[in-house]
Amino acid sequence: MDSILKTEIHQYQYILSRESEAAEWSALNRRLLDEGRECPSMWSGAIAGPGRTKPETGPVELETAHLFSDQWNTACGHRVFDWYLDAHPNISKSCKRGHWLEITPAMREARRNTLVCGYCGHYQQAPAGWGCDSDGNPRSDLEHVFCPDCAGSEYLDEKSLHLRRLLPVEKRFPKRAPLTDAERAYLLPIYQHAQIRGNTERDRKRLAKCRADIIEHARRDVANAETERDGMIWLMDHGIRTGNVIFYDHKGAFCFGWRKPLGDAEFSELTESMGAEFPFEYEIKRA
Ligand SMILES: [Zn+2]
Ligand SMILES: [Zn+2]
Ligand SMILES: [Zn+2]
Structure with missing residues (x-):
């Protein structure tokens, strides 16, 4: 192709x-x-x-x-x-x-022999005798009639299953016929299975990405929770009140004066008490 x-x-x-x-x-x-x-x-x-x-x-x-x-x-x-x-x-x-x-004839043929899914846009080569059998009857081997690719799409609902009917690219916005009873009986179990179980190559890729994402999310959450704990304990152990301190997850940093910005005297008091030792990122809001 x-x-x-x-x-x-x-x-x-x-x-x-x-x-x-x-x-x-x-x-x-x-x-x-x-x-x-x-x-x-x-x-x-x-x-x-x-x-x-x-x-x-x-x-x-x-x-x-x-x-x-x-x-x-x-x-x-x-x-x-x-x-x-x-x-x-x-x-x-x-x-x-x-x-x-x-x-050219080759261009026309390319459009006629390439089928596209009306739901996901997946292309595939039309199998020989696509569309009807040698007697001109519609094909009954339904695995060639529908897209092999998108049954597991999380946006796909049962009412849209007929859009997965493969049709030649040559027609512009063709109407896709509603499902026959036989087609529905064939498609529904595949759809229901795919909605829960990821079997296709696409599902596997999606799954691998979700897996990496959730691991990274947990790593960040754990790191943040530990930083917040260690920072707050450090302050308490150095006799510094923590009521006006917050740890911002999104910045990964502590913020002093978040409830009430610090005046000059409080600012000096705080920075002297912490010295250069406070081992985490922080900022100080001043009045
Ligand atoms: Zn050019
Ligand atoms: Zn599709
Ligand atoms: Zn989280």
Whole structure:
């Protein structure tokens, strides 16, 4: 799936007040609309590629790791559209400029043979005979009909299970049919199992991260609790009152004068009593 597709891109600009250009523009419109293309018009700033450049008219290489119904990533890092009309606010309405791509059979096939999950965006190659069996009946081997990847997503609810139906990238925002009884009977146990047990590669990665996070959280909490204990005991053992001292977890530091900032005399008294010895980070709030 991660191959490169070659095609041609055409940058265009037509000034509609010029008769011949107006005619060329409407001919281009007719041809591309006839092919079933839509014409997204948007501000070029939104699609500028590396160095704010745009690919010039001529050959262009498209990457296929991520496919879309109406646009492509180029191998050199640009976003290009099947058809695109620049809607920069400074462009007059009578100037039509943008680009369009020659859509090769290989490009069409890539979109037809790549299935995407409507829930998580997982891509997969369509298995042979995908969609229907040799008699034209819908396939019954349901493991090819639904996404293998997202049953355990913590945001997925039962009502959204049908969104996990894999459909070709070629259709834009296709409606995904509700589940049949057989599909529901197949999916529900998988869903319920996955919601509790992490089995997929993705679940395992997520689990490993949660594990590391909770260990780190505990380490920080324990370190803070020990610092607070040792610091407070140090103060008590040095005859210093602790009613106006607090330990801030988020700073990992003690704060003197947090209830009532210290006046000059109290400040001197405190710093003399602590000397240079208080072995923790602290700050003193002064009046
Ligand atoms: Zn480029
Ligand atoms: Zn999915
Ligand atoms: Zn905590």
